Amino acid sequence: MPNAEKKNRAELMDFDRALELFEPVLGFEVHVELNTKTKMFCGCANEFGSGANTNTCPTCLGLPGGLPQVNKKALESSIRLGLALGCEIAEHSRFARKNYFYPDTAKNFQTSQYDDPICHDGSITIELESGRLVTVEIERAHMEDDAGKLTHMGGATGRIQGADYSLVDYNRGGVPLVEIVTQMIEGAEHDAPEIGKTYVAAIREIAKALGVSNARMEEGNVRCDANVSLRPRGSNVLGTRTETKNVNSLRSVERAVRYEIQRQAAVLSGGGTITQETRHWHEDTGITSAGRPKSDADDYRYFPEPDLLPMAPSREWVEELRLTLPEPPAARRKRLQAAWGFVNLEFQDVVNSDLLDAVEATVAAGASAQAARKWWTGEIARLANVAGVAADSLVTPVQLAALIQLVEAGTLTDRLARQVLEGVIAGEGTPVEVVESRGLAVVSDDGPLIAAIDAALLGQPDVLAKIRGGKPQAAGAVIGAVMKAMHGQADAARVRVLVLERAQAIE
Amino acid sequence: MSEITAEQVAHLAYLARIDLSPLEITSLTRDLGQIVDSIAKVSEVATADTPATSHPMPLTNVFREDVVVPSLTVEQALSGAPDRAGDKFRVPAILDEE
Numbered sequence: 001m002p003n004a005e006k007k008n009r010a011e012l013m014d015f016d017r018a019l020e021l022f023e024p025v026l027g028f029e030v031h032v033e034l035n036t037k038t039k040m041f042c043g044c045a046n047e048f049g050s051g052a053n054t055n056t057c058p059t060c061l062g063l064p065g066g067l068p069q070v071n072k073k074a075l076e077s078s079i080r081l082g083l084a085l086g087c088e089i090a091e092h093s094r095f096a097r098k099n100y101f102y103p104d105t106a107k108n109f110q111t112s113q114y115d116d117p118i119c120h121d122g123s124i125t126i127e128l129e130s131g132r133l134v135t136v137e138i139e140r141a142h143m144e145d146d147a148g149k150l151t152h153m154g155g156a157t158g159r160i161q162g163a164d165y166s167l168v169d170y171n172r173g174g175v176p177l178v179e180i181v182t183q184m185i186e187g188a189e190h191d192a193p194e195i196g197k198t199y200v201a202a203i204r205e206i207a208k209a210l211g212v213s214n215a216r217m218e219e220g221n222v223r224c225d226a227n228v229s230l231r232p233r234g235s236n237v238l239g240t241r242t243e244t245k246n247v248n249s250l251r252s253v254e255r256a257v258r259y260e261i262q263r264q265a266a267v268l269s270g271g272g273t274i275t276q277e278t279r280h281w282h283e284d285t286g287i288t289s290a291g292r293p294k295s296d297a298d299d300y301r302y303f304p305e306p307d308l309l310p311m312a313p314s315r316e317w318v319e320e321l322r323l324t325l326p327e328p329p330a331a332r333r334k335r336l337q338a339a340w341g342f343v344n345l346e347f348q349d350v351v352n353s354d355l356l357d358a359v360e361a362t363v364a365a366g367a368s369a370q371a372a373r374k375w376w377t378g379e380i381a382r383l384a385n386v387a388g389v390a391a392d393s394l395v396t397p398v399q400l401a402a403l404i405q406l407v408e409a410g411t412l413t414d415r416l417a418r419q420v421l422e423g424v425i426a427g428e429g430t431p432v433e434v435v436e437s438r439g440l441a442v443v444s445d446d447g448p449l450i451a452a453i454d455a456a457l458l459g460q461p462d463v464l465a466k467i468r469g470g471k472p473q474a475a476g477a478v479i480g481a482v483m484k485a486m487h488g489q490a491d492a493a494r495v496r497v498l499v500l501e502r503a504q505a506i507e
Numbered sequence: 508m509s510e511i512t513a514e515q516v517a518h519l520a521y522l523a524r525i526d527l528s529p530l531e532i533t534s535l536t537r538d539l540g541q542i543v544d545s546i547a548k549v550s551e552v553a554t555a556d557t558p559a560t561s562h563p564m565p566l567t568n569v570f571r572e573d574v575v576v577p578s579l580t581v582e583q584a585l586s587g588a589p590d591r592a593g594d595k596f597r598v599p600a601i602l603d604e605e
Contacts, residue, residue, distance in 0.1 A: 036573050043576030052594040056584045057576075063587070073573035094561065103598040152600070153592075167595035170584070304561030312567040 010287070011266040015258060016190075018230075018265030024192045025238060026185040026257065027227035028136075028199060032178045032207045033146065034077045035214050035221075040145040040176035041068030041111065041308070048219055052169040060145075060174035062107030068307050070095075074143065074176040075118070077212035079313060080321050081178050082119025082141045084206050084328070089318045093118045095143070095305040103168050104147035112179075114302040117142035118311070124206070126198045127330065128191055129348075136199050137183035148173035178212075184238075192228075192261060197254040200224050204250075205329040217249050224253050228260040230268060239264070240274040244288050247281045256281045259288055336360060340369035349377050353391065361397035367404040375400055379418055383425065394425050403431040415488055416440045442491050446498065449482070449490055453502045456481040467503040475499045511540040524589075 013021075039046050042059035059066035079089050096114035122138035149172050154164025180203060188195050204222045208215035215221050229241035242264070247256045264274050278291035327335075336356065337347045340363070350359050355376045362372035376391060380400070384391040403420060406412045412420060412435065423434035435441050456478045457464045466474035475496060482495050516536045520527045527535065578584075581594045590597040 038571075038573050038575050041571075043571070043574060044578045045575045051581070053581050053584045053596070054594075055578050057578050061579075061584060069569065069571035071573050072570035075570065092567075102601065103596070151595070154600075163600040165592075165600050166598050167592055168598060169595050306561070309564075309569045310562055310567045 010263045011270070012259070012262040013265040013269060015262055018261050019190055020233075021269060022230035022232055022239075022261075022265050023186070024188055024257075024261050025229045025231065025241070026182075026188055026192055026196065027241070028180075028182045028185075028196065029225040029227070029243075030180045030200060030203045031146075031223045031225075032081065032180065032203065032213050032215070033221040033223075034074050034176040034178065034212055036071055036073045036077065036176055038071055039174035040071055040074050040143070041174060042066075044174065046175050047171070048214075050171055053171060055171045056173070060106075061170060062105070068111065068305075070308060070311065071176060075311060075313070076321060077176075077210070078118050078141070078143050078178050079318060080210050080325065081180075081207060081212055082122065083318070083322050084210055084325055085119070085122040085124055085138050085141060085180065085203075087119035087122030087138060087141055089313060090116060090118055090120065091315075092116060092310055092312050094310040095308045096302045097305050098144075098300045098302055100300060102147075103166065104150050105173060106148070106168075106170060110144055110147065111305055111308070112144035112302075113142035114304075116310075118313075124199075124202055125330075126195070126202045128194050128198055130191075132191060134185075134188070134191070134195055134198075136185060136195075139181045139183045141178050141180045144177050144179055146172050146175040146177050193254040193258040196224075196226055196257040197250045200253050201250050202329070209326045209329050209332075220248060223248055226253060226256050226260070228257055228264065229274070230261065230264045232268075239268070240276050242274060242277055242279050242288075243294060244279045244281050245291065249283070252281060252283055255286055256288060259286065263288070332356075340373070342369070342373065346373060349373070353377050353381055355381075355391060358392040358397055362400050362404075365398045365401035367401040368408070371404045371408070372397075372400065375404065375421075379421060383421075395421065399424050399431060406431055406435065410491065411435065411441050413442055413488070413491055416442065440489065442489060449486065449495065449498060450502060452482050452485040453478070453495070453499050454506055456485065457499070457503055457506060464503055467500065472500055475503070511536055511543060 034046075036046050038044060039055075039060055042057050044055040044057050044060055047055060057066070058064075059068050082089055093113065093116045095111050097109040098112045098114070099109045101108055117140040119141035120139065122141070123135050124138065125133050125135045127133055148168050148170040151167045151169075152163035152165075153167060182199070185195065200222070204215045204217065207213040207222065213221050217223075224247045226244045226247055227241045228244070229239040231237060231239045242260060244256045244260060247253050260279070267274060275290070275293060277293045279288040280291050281288050326332075333347075333351065333356070337344075340347075340359075342350070350356055350373055353376070358376050359369065359372045362376070363369050380391045380394055384394055387394070403412075403417055403424070406420070407414065407417045419438065419440055420431050420434045423429070423438055424431055428434045428437060459481070460478060463474050463477050467478075478499050479492060479495050482499065483490060483492060486495075513532050513536045516532050516539060517527070520532070585591050585594070585596065588596045
């Protein structure tokens with residue numbers, strides 16, 4: 001571990017002990033990047049992964065003469081997201097400039113919302129693994145534009161400390177974001193880390209179900225800032241909070257909240273005080289380190305954006321959008337679990353692997369739910385893991401359903417089906433085509449099979465004698481030899497039946 | 508009369524990276540002074556019971572459809588950059604935060 005990180009590694013108190021002494025109070029700010037075709041205020045493409053600075057214009061570069069205009073689709077997505085979070089939609093809303101000087105924005109301000117956010121006063125109820133229901137109150141959900149991407153060059157770690165210079169790509173600058181801010185979450189207790197993870201997962205799931213965001217945390221479509229403070233048991237006074245920035249995976253949200261509780265408890269019980277500051281989460285080492293001090297009165301000199309006109313979404317439009325809301329993800333999960341008859345563990349496995357859509361579509365394409373689950377969370381997930389891609393990018397639900405039907409019809413054993421799957425993934429065609437081109441169907445004509453069985457039985461006379469002597473369990477050795485001789489292209493259960501028959505029949 | 512000085516205008520010009528001739532500095536000093544004075548007059552009239560006006564025109568809901576229009580080329584985008592590295596803007600290291 002480099003020295004700098006050793007220095008950053010704080011004293012931690014045992015988590016249970018920390019909870020005995022202190023009550024954690026949480027708050028989350030989640031940024032959801034919208035998947036509109038264009039940016040928030042200009043017609044540049046909203047694309048991930050284009051060449052550096054290919055999606056910029058005078059408006060998003062903050063050049064003189066640039067004139068922003070609100071993307072109607074982004075407003076619509078923001079309202080739908082707000083409605084799904086149970087929010088009120090403001091009758092009058094406007095943008096504000098949040099002034100700060102940092103090269104990730106060339107405008108020298110972020111176009112955000114201040115005193116008139118588009119959505120306010122909502123709530124969502126999340127369910128923890130224990131079954132505990134927690135209602136998280138949403139203070140506001142407002143629109144703003146994203147900043148460009150900085151790359152720090154020189155120095156040892158690619159971090160800002162020790163960097164010689166930075167490079168800026170403004171493609172992301174101006175991409176529409178919705179920032180969802182919770183009220184304080186009290187009473188979290190030992191569940192605090194899980195509440196963080198589950199809340200962010202719920203926001204991500206809602207955004208995905210609405211289709212307003214690609215909702216991929218690994219691409220930064222959903223980013224979380226976690227506020228944590230502790231107050232001594234029996235106190236009504238809120239403790240000083242820290243804001244851990246850019247916690248960008250569900251597991252990291254859980255770890256970062258737990259870490260801050262343990263760190264702050266150690267500082268407070270050692271007689272120290274918590275500095276109100278932003279902290280950086282380090283995925284690799286699992287710690288947070290101090291960022292900049294942050295006061296409530298941070299002077300961003302907010303003022304209404306003079307270049308953008310206020311928005312007054314009509315009540316009719318809002319009600320129209322309300323009608324487009326999909327089934328809430330939590331309700332959908334309950335419905336699907338009941339329909340599929342999965343036990344909790346099986347269902348959680350599917351949900352946690354982000355395969356609910358895939359399994360649902362596979363069942364819709366004619367597969368049994370259990371087989372769909374088994375394949376998606378088993379072999380396909382394994383192959384996806386090896387390839388470092390998402391499971392649902394390897395095969396389509398229709399292809400998998402066809403494969404499952406071949407297994408259920410007895411055309412393929414599980415082992416052969418795995419080979420067919422490889423063929424399908426390699427682009428060799430549909431499962432049926434791969435079976436034909438690779439010649440993988442189970443041998444159902446018993447002729448060659450019986451010949452192989454007879455040979456195996458005669459090759460192992462001691463086993464033959466045992467089976468004849470009333471010990472069918474001895475057949476295993478012969479079955480193995482037969483499967484080998486058939487290169488695996490036989491149904492083991494069928495082989496077993498035939499072995500027992502032939503043991504009595506042959507001379 | 509306002510207290511805008513030629514030195515302040517020269518400093519502003521430097522911050523904005525705008526080259527100004529001495530003649531331009533003189534005229535801008537006078538213009539900016541008048542603007543500051545005008546705003547001071549408005550402040551005298553605006554009392555505590557006057558709501559702040561952010562948008563003088565009674566217009567709302569002016570939107571843009573979500574349709575891509577061509578962006579600048581990389582060369583155009585970088586043409587005003589003081590420094591570049593490849594297709595990116597190059598800026599001095601900032602000792603604040605990530």
